[in-house]
Amino acid sequence: MPSRDGPATHRIARAGVSSYPRSVARSNDEVAALLAEYADLISITGGDAFKARVYEKAARSVGGHPADVSALDAKGLREIPNVGASIAEKILEYVRTGRVSAVEELRAKIPAGVRRLTRIPTLGPKKAWVLYEELGISSVEELAEAIRDQRLRDLKGFGPRTEENILHGIELLRSSSDRVLLDVAAGLAEDVLAALSQVPGCLRSAYAGSLRRMRETVGDIDVLTAAVDPEPLMAAFTELPDVTEVVAHGRKKSTVRTTKGLSVDLRVVPPDAWGAALQYFTGAKAHNIRTREIAVHQKLRLSEYGLFDAETGEKIVSKTEEEVYARLGLPWIPPTLREDRGEIEAGLRGELPDLVEESRIRGDLHTHTDLTDGLAPLEEMVAAAARRGYAYYAVTDHGPALAMQRMTDERMLAQRAQVRALDGVYGRRGRRRSGGGMRLLHGVELNIGPDGSVDWPEDFLAGFDLCVASVHSHFNQSHREQTRRLVRACENPYVNIIGHPTTRIIGRRPALDADWDEVFAACARTGTALEINARPDRLDLRDEDILRARRHGVKFAVDSDAHAVIHLAAMRYGVGTAQRGWLTGDDVINTWPEARLRRFLRKGRTRRGAGRPAA
DNA sequence: GCCGTTTTCGGCCCGACTGTTTTCAGTCG
Numbered sequence: 068m069p070s071r072d073g074p075a076t077h078r079i080a081r082a083g084v085s086s087y088p089r090s091v092a093r094s095n096d097e098v099a100a101l102l103a104e105y106a107d108l109i110s111i112t113g114g115d116a117f118k119a120r121v122y123e124k125a126a127r128s129v130g131g132h133p134a135d136v137s138a139l140d141a142k143g144l145r146e147i148p149n150v151g152a153s154i155a156e157k158i159l160e161y162v163r164t165g166r167v168s169a170v171e172e173l174r175a176k177i178p179a180g181v182r183r184l185t186r187i188p189t190l191g192p193k194k195a196w197v198l199y200e201e202l203g204i205s206s207v208e209e210l211a212e213a214i215r216d217q218r219l220r221d222l223k224g225f226g227p228r229t230e231e232n233i234l235h236g237i238e239l240l241r242s243s244s245d246r247v248l249l250d251v252a253a254g255l256a257e258d259v260l261a262a263l264s265q266v267p268g269c270l271r272s273a274y275a276g277s278l279r280r281m282r283e284t285v286g287d288i289d290v291l292t293a294a295v296d297p298e299p300l301m302a303a304f305t306e307l308p309d310v311t312e313v314v315a316h317g318r319k320k321s322t323v324r325t326t327k328g329l330s331v332d333l334r335v336v337p338p339d340a341w342g343a344a345l346q347y348f349t350g351a352k353a354h355n356i357r358t359r360e361i362a363v364h365q366k367l368r369l370s371e372y373g374l375f376d377a378e379t380g381e382k383i384v385s386k387t388e389e390e391v392y393a394r395l396g397l398p399w400i401p402p403t404l405r406e407d408r409g410e411i412e413a414g415l416r417g418e419l420p421d422l423v424e425e426s427r428i429r430g431d432l433h434t435h436t437d438l439t440d441g442l443a444p445l446e447e448m449v450a451a452a453a454r455r456g457y458a459y460y461a462v463t464d465h466g467p468a469l470a471m472q473r474m475t476d477e478r479m480l481a482q483r484a485q486v487r488a489l490d491g492v493y494g495r496r497g498r499r500r501s502g503g504g505m506r507l508l509h510g511v512e513l514n515i516g517p518d519g520s521v522d523w524p525e526d527f528l529a530g531f532d533l534c535v536a537s538v539h540s541h542f543n544q545s546h547r548e549q550t551r552r553l554v555r556a557c558e559n560p561y562v563n564i565i566g567h568p569t570t571r572i573i574g575r576r577p578a579l580d581a582d583w584d585e586v587f588a589a590c591a592r593t594g595t596a597l598e599i600n601a602r603p604d605r606l607d608l609r610d611e612d613i614l615r616a617r618r619h620g621v622k623f624a625v626d627s628d629a630h631a632v633i634h635l636a637a638m639r640y641g642v643g644t645a646q647r648g649w650l651t652g653d654d655v656i657n658t659w660p661e662a663r664l665r666r667f668l669r670k671g672r673t674r675r676g677a678g679r680p681a682a
Numbered sequence: 683g684c685c686g687t688t689t690t691c692g693g694c695c696c697g698a699c700t701g702t703t704t705t706c707a708g709t710c711g
Contacts, residue, residue, distance in 0.1 A: 117694055121683045151684050189700085191709050224708080228701055440695095469711075473695065539711060540698070 094137035098158055099130035101170060105157075107182050108173040110192035125149040129158070131442045131631030137162045148442065180206035187236035188575060189229075197222060211237055239575070247329055248573060249640050250603040252278050252285035255327055259290055259307065263333070266303045268294045270338050275348035279402045281643030283573060283606045287330040289348050297335035304333045340372050342387035347371035353407035354400075361395045361411070369395075403646035408614070421651050423625070425642045427658045430459035430505075431635060433512065433535050433566055433598060433626035438482055439464040439474060442631040445482065449489050451632040453505050459661050461508035462486055463535050466522030468514035476527065483509045483530070506661055508532035512566055517541040517548070519555025521562065528561035533668045535598065535626075537566030542579060549581040557589040560671045564624045565590065567600040567607040575604075583612065587619040594670045596656050599625045599648075601641025602634070613648025622667070623648075623655050 106122035109115070128148045129136055136144065136158055144155035157167045177199070184195040184207065198204040201222055204213055214234060219225045256274040264272050269292055273279070276289035292300050301321050305313045314322040314330065321333050336344040347355065348371065362369040368377045373385025374394055384390040389399045397414040401422055404410040413419050435441030436448050443451075445462060452460040464482065467474040490507035513521040513528075513536040521528070521536055528534055536556050544552065556562050568586070569578035590597055597616055600607045605628070608616065613623065625641040627634055645655060652658040656667055 115683080118683050120694075121685095124684085149684065153683055189709070193708055224702065226702060232700090469695095469697095543699095 094135055094162070095129055095132055098136050098161060099126045101161060101167060102126035102129060102154070102157075104182065105167070105170050105173065107185060107192065108170070108177060111177060111181060111185065111196050112173065113193075113196065121149060122154070125154050128442055131633055133632050148437075178205035180209075183207060184210060187233060187240055189232040189236055194224070194229075197224070207237055207240065239577075246284035246286045247327065248603040249278070249281065249283060249285060249606070249643075250637070251327060252288055252329065253640075255309065255325060255329060255331070256288045256290065258309065259288070259304075259331060259333075262307055263290070263292055263300060263303060266299050268296055268299055270294055271341055273345060275345055276350060279349050280351065280405055281403050281640070281647060283609060283644065285329070287332065290331060290333045291341075291344055291348055292333065292335050293338040293341045293344075294335050295338065300335050301333065336371070340385045342389070342391050343369070343373040343385040344371045346388045346391050349402050349405060351406050354405040354410070357407050357411045358392075358395060358397075361397075365395070367394075401646060403643055404649065406647075420649050422646045423642060423650050423652050423655045423658060424646075425639050427652050428457075428625065428638060428642065428655075429659065429661075430457045430461065430657050430664075431627050431629065431638065432461045432508070432510070432533065432564060432624045432657050433463050433600070434461065434629045434635070435464050435512070436462060436482075438478065439469075440630060445485055446489070447632055448629070448635075449493065449505075449507065451635055453493055455635060457505050459506040459508060459664065461510040461533055463510035463512045463533070466511050466513045468516065468522040469539055474522075476523075479511065480530075510534060512537055513562065514539050515552060515556045515565075517544060517552060519552040519559075521556065521559060525559075525561060528559075529672070531561070532665075533563045534561050535564045535566040536562040537598075538570050538579065542570060542576070544579075546580050546582065549579050550585050553579075553581055553586045554589040557586070557593045557595040562595055563668050563670060564596045564598050564626075566598045566626070567605050567628070568597050569607050569609075569612065571605070571607055571609075573604050573606065578607075583615065584619070587616040587621050590616070590622075591620040594622075594667065596622045596624045596667070599623055599641045599645050601625060601627050601637040601639075601644070603637060603640050606640065606644050608644075608648070610644055610647035613645065613650060617648060617650065617654065623650060624657050625655055626657070 102122050103126040106119045106126060109119040109122065128150065132147050134143070141155045141159060144150050144158055145152070150158070157169060161167050181195050181199045184190055184198065184204070185192055187207065198210060202213055202218060204210050210233065213219055214230050219230055256278055260272050260274065263269055271293040273291050274288060275291050276287070278285050278288055294300055297318050301316065301318065304321055305316055305323060307323070309325040309327070310323040311326055312324040314324055319335060322330055324330050334344065334348065346358070359369045362374060363377070366377045367383065368375045369391070373382045374391050375382050384394050392399050397411070398417065398419055400410050400414055400419065403422070404419070410419065431452060434448060436445045437443060438445070441448070441464070448462070449460060462482070465474055486507050486509040494504045494506050510531050510533040513534055515521060515536050515538045536559070553565065556565060570576065571578040587597070589595070597608055599613065623645065625638065625645050627637045627641065629635045629637070656664055659667070
């Protein structure tokens, strides 16, 4: 994609627009990024704030739109929310020419670095513009230097605390800028695999490395292929459309840099070395060191080419990972566990967990509609959930405490009536066929206030089938206050799930400062589940927290927190994170049959009718 | 620039927090 902003557009700290599943054409992402950039440029230059907001909203709608925008005509485009005549025309221009003149004009006025300044937390478009206009600052580096030289002191609206906050923001930006979010890496890797698998002579292909292990961020992508003759694969690889630079080009290994700023390594191995190579390149390094040590103790030698007799050099096994692990006395270890966090010992004892898998997820318990900040109407979200084969599905729009969502009792109750009506349709529909239908749960995402209270009193909450409760503000409370707040939310008999518990946003916002062991203990004690929010920029709880919470006996819910149909597919990243936390199906409430789930949702409630479906 | 039980113009999510101010602008969710 032609972008003045360059490759860093997709880096974590500035991943403003990102649509995770690959079922969506990439042109939607490109157009969304362009519209978002235009919105930023309007804001920075002091343009009409409402106009900027429309472009922002249009960017989100396009990013979340299920159809490929490059295949739509003007009429089709205008059916996308927030896309009218003007934006439709710009999208058509982009599809036709690869550029949008209005965006080009604004880009000519503002160096790309100025927009990058707004990625610094606490530094918005207005301050960025002042810095550029008054001091000519157009990069993060220049800004850091200007602060060192105390040149911000004389600017109106900039004081010592502002300097401090900006410096802290720059630190945050820098510490995360060399890795990308999981969905960006997965999308690129899947594109590369799709292209390489078409090359004649390509016998197998897969991605390995931290992406296969589903680490929350990815530094570069390792792609592995099996072929007798590597040349055609290497040639095709270095000529992929995403490639901006060929860093290395050899027979066994090539490295390229891509438009997303991410490096991709391709390794071509002989077909009979596939298993050993996949094991080797999946890592993690610490896991590989352990497996090689085990090999050495057995007078063996393990490399990417196979497992060999250390003395004779004779190859023993190499075709599959299973064979390699088996010969070492280990069961096959799922990639998400390969971090040397006890998986070797557990494997040796035959006690690896029976990990939760995406196919075992029976429903999504945290999703939104356009009643609040979602993009799709209830009917569309529910239809999409049914297509995923779920046995149950919860609609959990925001309560009134998030003032921006304009929720009222009446609107919530009206939605409930709609949900009940749809439940009648979907529940029955399935029962007539085989295997049962999809039951709909009416829920809410409550806001946890600074004191731990939530949006509604208990008698109103009793009407919901389930309540997710999450923190959306007051991130800087003291350790003690934050802990008390979360514990109090758990103690509410109607709160079933703590949504995105730490509220961290990868590369942009740190986790809340709380006594998590105390919070986890409260969850276990009160029968409150912790969410594993599957959005790639959240993945909250993260793997280490899950491991810790699990020891308290907490149950978990892996939720997409979908705000659009396509976001439902983010479930895979949540499941990957749950696996990294060693969770089994029994640990995850939304793998349970409906009846068991409903029992869990009743929690400590005394009132009858709470948590039950309407007849 | 988009949208409409507010309907072809006049609104557009709105409240809290922070840091800068002395009455408010910028940022965030």
